[in-house]
Amino acid sequence: MAEAVKRRNEIPNELKWDTTLIFKTKEEMLKALDECKALANEIIDNYKGKLSNAGAICDCLVKYEKLYIMIDQISSYTSLNVSVDYTDAENKKINAVVTNTYIKILSDLSFIESEIADASEEVLAEAIEKSTNAKVYLEDILKYKPHRLSPETEQALGALSETFSAPYEMYEQTKLADMSFPDFEAEGQSHPLSYTLFEENYEYIKDTEVRRAAFKAFYGKLHDYMYTTAAEYGTHVRTEKRLSELRHFDSVIDYLLFNQKVTREMYDRQIDLIMEKLAPHMRKYAKLLQKANNLEKMTYADLKITLDPEYDPKVTIEQSKDYIIDGLSIMGPEYGEMLKEAYRDHWIDFAQNIGKSTGGFCASPYGKPSFILLSWNERMSDVFTLAHELGHAGHFYACNRAQSQFDTRVSNYVVEAPSTINELLMAEYLKEKNKDDKRFRRWVLAAQISNTYYHNFVTHLLEAAYQREVYKLVDKGEAVPAETLNEIYRGVLEKFWGDAVELTEGCELTWMRQPHYYMGLYSYSYSASLTIATQVMKRIRNEGQSAVDDWKKTLAAGSTVDPIGFAKMAGVDVTTDHALLDTIDYIGSIIDEIEKLS
Template sequence: MKIMPQLLNRNEVNMEDTWNLGDLVPTAYKIDAHMDQLIIDAQVFERNFSSRLTSAQDVISCLKVYEELYERFVIYTTYARLRLDEDRGNGKAQLQQAKIGTAAASVMSALSFVDSDLAALPAAILQEAQHMDSTYITLIDNILRNKPYQLHPEVEKALATLSPVLDSPYAIYNTTKSVDMNFPDFEVAGTTYPMSYGAFENEWELEPDTDKRRAAFTAFSAKIADYQHTTAKVYNTQLQKEKTLASMKGFDSVIDALLHVQHVERDLYNRQIDLIMTELAPHMRRYAQLLKKTYGLDKMTYADLKIALDADFDPLVTKAEAQKYILHAVEPMGADYVQMVQEAFDHRWIDYAPNKGKSTGAFCSSPYGCHPYILVSWHDKMNDVFTLAHELGHAGHFVNAHKKQTIFNSRPSMYFIEAPSTMNEMLLANHLAQSNDDPRFKRWVISNMVSKTYFHNFVTHLLEAAYQRKVYTMIDEGQSVNAPILNDLFRQVLEEFWGEDVDITTGAELTWMRQPHYYMGLYSYTYSAGLTISTQVSQRIINGDDTVIADWLEVLQTGGTKTPAELALMAGVDVSTDEPLRQTIAHIGNLITELEQLTAVLEQ
């Protein structure tokens, strides 16, 4: 297996492996001046419109200026955030992000009157404004929907001004994780191996050599354990902030407040977690036992769950090869979509380099008014190909939405956000499956679907969601949390799901420390929600339904102008029932059965 070398500094990596932030802000050294001007313009806007909205025409005139200011705000703040994400150890980027964050708070403080003043108007005036200009239908719908929870204008303004402080738990978490955690090398049989956050999550977790893999897990867990109390304190601060804000706005619970933003009812949220915890668990335990048998393990441990079923048939994949795989995979989406993916490859939308200080994991940032930006850390694995396809799914979603929708209409509910991304993973798996009839190749493709697409989205994130629900329940009961409590809650979830089939290795309980999504509300459960939708849609494609692609592209272009349930229904999936989720769980079970059968054939 290729072993990751010591990480390079950001200034040492190949420029072609980095994204081009010049497309966002061509003259980066002027960004401070841009933000200073935006503050001035926002304050002029506040003076011109605050407390002066009395008619539908006033509303439209105000929103047109607001829209232009907000588009600039998104571009500048995105630039500062992405520059920090590429290297959180960069002192200049840290200071610039802090300065832009302070300036952004001033801008949002000046703009905060918009929601307050609109919410204070009679509904009839807002509805008249919607008829005058359909551009703002969704924005005004949300104003009306949030009216019962709107705080006093001065309170809203104060909260906007305090946003850098209120957002600090996430910033502290990322700094601790990406900058302060320096991992020592670890040793196996007299040989030392390099360790880092990225090396563990992208290499050592997947290492087929059991001694190395388990030693790496022990070493990694020991280092993050050193930071568990600080990380728990930061996380508890985030939780108490969310609870306080929910109570101030009049919500009965923090869960209800976070779901309100997503246009999701509590029963839909609970069903997603409960059904997977009970009905998917038996299938995944079978998969764990298949791994144990294939590798001849003495016992199946938590440290063994991410290994490939057939490591010897898991070749290295270059970026050039990955691009060919993905371009062929998305061909069913049409020429425009393929061209978008090609542009991402050709024009440096993607940051591949696994350098020191880089944010872990992967994401796609899609600022309105510019193309998306994708962050990954490339290690020449098929796992990376699926991750890149996933993030390009986000990019394709927002390129389509931004073409048809304004900035206020383009972003759908978080509940739906992972459907387009996981759809691309399904297309990639389908393309690979059709490219070769060899039984071993077929097993390799299916195992990648199970271990990457479904394990990551339907198991890893779902277990995090089940844990997160336990945490929020405690917070709603007026309690606080610390590291021992969080460790115990996470271990409970792991033991409930894996039962006696997987030994929950010491250190597994610290997995809660690895997830930044906990600082983004109820995000983790939405991965399985999105994958439920994309599984159902992709099965229609595989079965030859010629209407699917046109319907799906229309869904992408609809942006946030419909609720997540309405978007799913446009794609032919009714999430108001449990049928799509049950069918998806059954599909995963069938894939694991097929893996068992193919393995039996290959072992003969």
């Protein structure tokens, strides 16, 4: 039986991250917030109404970058403290104060982009030439000119940014604070249930009766909040649609892709090819899971079980350190030192506690260490998750040192490549380490499918296919009530899994579990990034150090290159479907080898 989830104050410090690496105390953070306000007033006094020449623009952007770095650090400090315990009223109060303050600051400073955009193209060209920290930022302002509104409107929209983000905040509150799960019965025993226990434990548990009973109880509770969550999501997508119209975009999808610097063709390719070409491979894998686990039928509730349930060794946090440092040693000594520092200096929050955000993420405030959230369950899947998040840390470790703060805003299309390649490199390391052990090799191959590719090429891709259908309705002006969202999600699952998987009642509510829907078009980008990562990993395997060197240069490039340029630096062409089809074939080859080894 799973252990009941603890309160945050019951968790030992060695399992928690250390946000004093950003600010030693709350008082130090509040002092920095006062400095932010003073700097903002200085910028207003010195530059408002005066950004008509290249010199003034460049000088202003040096100070603006300094302010942005301070806001990044302050907001990271308070939001990270909230993310580990949404039931902590004091941290939520502090975060709200900070959020209100910096939103007002940024609204008051919205004149900077408006005045720069109003400058002549000659002045902008001169500013781009002279700028020491904001060339790409200025180029982006120039490109965005047709979609910019009047300075007064831009300031009003900036002031309303907290209102625009309210649906996401309400979603997180609903999910992590309001939703309380009852114990459930299975095999004559009572079992505790929470969001974290389900997503990090019960979905993977080998006991079929417990797993399916947990699924039924979990989705039963989701159903109780279905209409509230649909209202939150519906408000969010309608807001995006209104903003896309205000900014003169043909569709909400075009509006959301613009800042990613991605074409509609690149976006649609990811979804369409994977839905068509990957589905047969994954149906085959589902059948292998069914056979290996002696299941009479394969259901949606069974898709995250392991291929070899008797061979799933426990991994401690200390053991994970050895695995990760050895497995990623190909990235060189500097990267290795960063990995050691992450463990030694408490960048990582391993804890499981009530109110903690689910899943995993990495936050990298400029000029400070990265902060990684996950829930440790002593599985090899946790090692892959941690390697993934450390990939984000390694990416921003490189580009934060090489680029200005303005040039670290990497497109969603590629931002998951540095993380997913770490999962692939870990798998290659594990296969090499035990190359004569066929059972171990099969286990690693299965981990690649069930962890890396299932998560990024299936879970998030199906979410992306669903999201695209929602936006199509929104573009037509149609409503998206809970029943419609359920129908769309179930339809996507039916199309992908066919008759290989029985869709358990409640599966249509899976859309309620994903916070990425409140972050624009994010879900599809996992498969786009992993496509690049797969091709780079194959280059590293075939070419060695030269491919590693190319990759390290790519990581340091930040947003000075667009997604096509990022991939090209790493030796990958994403302008055609070749890289994606090759990656799908690679996934298929792993499944074929698993079948042979079985």
